[in-house]
Amino acid sequence: MFPRAFPHTLRLAPLAGAVLLLTACASTGKGPTPQANQLYAQLDQASKGYETALAQARQGNAAAAQQTLDASLDQLKAAAAHCDKTPGCDPQRFFSAFDRLLRLKDGNFSVGDDMDAMNDEAPEGSVAAKSGAASLPEAQRSVTLLRGQPLSQLIAMNGPVKAALEMWLTQWRPNLMDAYVNYQFLRHQMWPPYERADLPEALLFGILAKESGGKVHAVSRSGAAGPLQFMYATGMRFGLGMEDGFDTRFDPAEAARANADYLNEQLGVFNNNLELTIAAYNGGEGRMKRLVGDDTSVSLYDPRIYNQLSQETRDYVPSVLAAAWLFLHPESYNLRFPRVDGVAGSVTLKRPTSLTELTVCLGSAGGMSDGWFRTLRNLNPRLDPQVAQPAGTRVVVPRVLEKPFEARCTDGPWPILANDLHTAVLPVVPSTPAPPAPVARSSSTTRTRGYVVRRGDTLTSIVNKLGCSSIEEVTDINDLKHHQLKPGQTLKLPTCR
Numbered sequence: 001m002f003p004r005a006f007p008h009t010l011r012l013a014p015l016a017g018a019v020l021l022l023t024a025c026a027s028t029g030k031g032p033t034p035q036a037n038q039l040y041a042q043l044d045q046a047s048k049g050y051e052t053a054l055a056q057a058r059q060g061n062a063a064a065a066q067q068t069l070d071a072s073l074d075q076l077k078a079a080a081a082h083c084d085k086t087p088g089c090d091p092q093r094f095f096s097a098f099d100r101l102l103r104l105k106d107g108n109f110s111v112g113d114d115m116d117a118m119n120d121e122a123p124e125g126s127v128a129a130k131s132g133a134a135s136l137p138e139a140q141r142s143v144t145l146l147r148g149q150p151l152s153q154l155i156a157m158n159g160p161v162k163a164a165l166e167m168w169l170t171q172w173r174p175n176l177m178d179a180y181v182n183y184q185f186l187r188h189q190m191w192p193p194y195e196r197a198d199l200p201e202a203l204l205f206g207i208l209a210k211e212s213g214g215k216v217h218a219v220s221r222s223g224a225a226g227p228l229q230f231m232y233a234t235g236m237r238f239g240l241g242m243e244d245g246f247d248t249r250f251d252p253a254e255a256a257r258a259n260a261d262y263l264n265e266q267l268g269v270f271n272n273n274l275e276l277t278i279a280a281y282n283g284g285e286g287r288m289k290r291l292v293g294d295d296t297s298v299s300l301y302d303p304r305i306y307n308q309l310s311q312e313t314r315d316y317v318p319s320v321l322a323a324a325w326l327f328l329h330p331e332s333y334n335l336r337f338p339r340v341d342g343v344a345g346s347v348t349l350k351r352p353t354s355l356t357e358l359t360v361c362l363g364s365a366g367g368m369s370d371g372w373f374r375t376l377r378n379l380n381p382r383l384d385p386q387v388a389q390p391a392g393t394r395v396v397v398p399r400v401l402e403k404p405f406e407a408r409c410t411d412g413p414w415p416i417l418a419n420d421l422h423t424a425v426l427p428v429v430p431s432t433p434a435p436p437a438p439v440a441r442s443s444s445t446t447r448t449r450g451y452v453v454r455r456g457d458t459l460t461s462i463v464n465k466l467g468c469s470s471i472e473e474v475t476d477i478n479d480l481k482h483h484q485l486k487p488g489q490t491l492k493l494p495t496c497r
Contacts, residue, residue: 033088039079040093046076164322169333175213177338182214184342185375185398190256197260204256206324210316216250216378219460225249228259232464238262242465245456250381271296278320283313345399348392350410355385360418361409366400382456386484448477448492455487468496
């Protein structure tokens with residue numbers, strides 16, 4: 001932690017812009033030229049100056065620290081800007097230096113003697129398997145989170161984000177791990193639309209972790225639905241709606257596309273102010289526009305803005321940024337994400353089988369101690385997990401499950417056991433006398449009409465189409481248990497006024 005007397009400590013934006021230019025200009029020479037070595041010498045000198053500035057800041061000498069810092073950053077920026085024009089100059093050395101300075105700045109440079117062993121166990125190609133600039137899908141993502149805006153500046157001296165980092169690393173740690181595992185299996189669907197929109201993967205993960213934890217069928221008390229928790233009206237605005245009885249807010253690829261469209265729209269409104277954009281996603285863009293007015297450069301933490309936000313939004317923004325930062329730099333926080341082989345595959349059912357039965361057959365195949373129910377639901381959002389799908393149905397599964405499926409779920413005792421458990425009949429318990437019927441809701445009358453449930457229907461989708469009732473009312477009218485529906489079932493629905 002640095003003294004308060006050292007304002008604007010470690011301003012790396014000029015350097016970030018210069019280093020960003022290097023990503024497309026990597027030299028292919030066989031070795032460094034004398035000119036490149038001169039740049040490397042300037043890089044080393046600037047890095048030492050930067051460290052000196054940190055030491056001066058910690059000693060309370062703010063004026064000297066700022067002077068040393070400014071000179072070091074100017075030298076570092078100049079050297080980085082010339083690298084792409086210099087034969088034999090390797091931009092990766094500048095990325096590495098930048099990453100090292102970020103860690104020094106945050107107090108995370110010394111990560112422990114056991115870090116090498118930890119990285120040996122991480123999956124090849126995963127974020128956790130790498131460190132620094134190499135931990136990102138694209139090198140420039142280590143420098144900027146979004147359009148020239150360094151994520152490091154939003155993190156380093158930000159108390160709310162640091163508090164959120166502590167929460168993710170302690171009380172929320174199981175949720176973070178579950179979100180990471182769920183995302184790895186969904187990545188092939190969710191990352192491509194984000195990448196096409198030129199948005200960083202870390203931001204997608206941060207929102208996913210905070211919104212649903214990667215549970216595709218999550219529904220909030222307020223009616224937000226899907227992995228990225230779209231309200232119905234907002235989803236409709238960005239192309240999410242009913243499709244053959246299926247609410248496409250639950251489709252991971254469509255939800256990611258709509259989320260990217262929304263963020264790009266609001267980044268335009270708020271002049272690329274990421275924190276205001278994230279706040280708008282949670283608290284509503286209309287409210288944020290009214291609070292911010294024309295001053296889109298205002299900080300989210302300006303009392304004029306921050307004090308008017310709901311507590312939920314005050315917590316939401318730093319939580320998303322903290323999860324994004326941990327996605328990029330787990331090793332800097334003594335964090336190791338689990339090994340996940342998320343490559344997608346598929347199987348073709350040899351007999352009528354539900355996803356719940358398939359989960360029992362697969363057991364802990366592939367080392368998944370918690371079982372595969374969540375993953376199978378996420379990858380097949382249009383299938384009711386309780387309904388047996390006919391033989392010949394293609395089911396999306398992680399590729400790692402293709403062989404276990406053939407071995408365990410086509411013949412033998414496991415499919416028989418799974419079906420026996422799935423078709424178990426529960427004893428009927430006589431019901432107690434029903435309480436007096438409640439007064440009819442103002443949004444509907446007591447008159448009802450029949451509705452035949454179609455494949456893919458859910459209570460949420462039916463109520464949304466009805467537009468004048470609630471899940472609780474439809475459940476009460478039909479005496480439904482556990483919100484379970486079956487194709488061909490006839491429901492009573494209130495007739496709207």
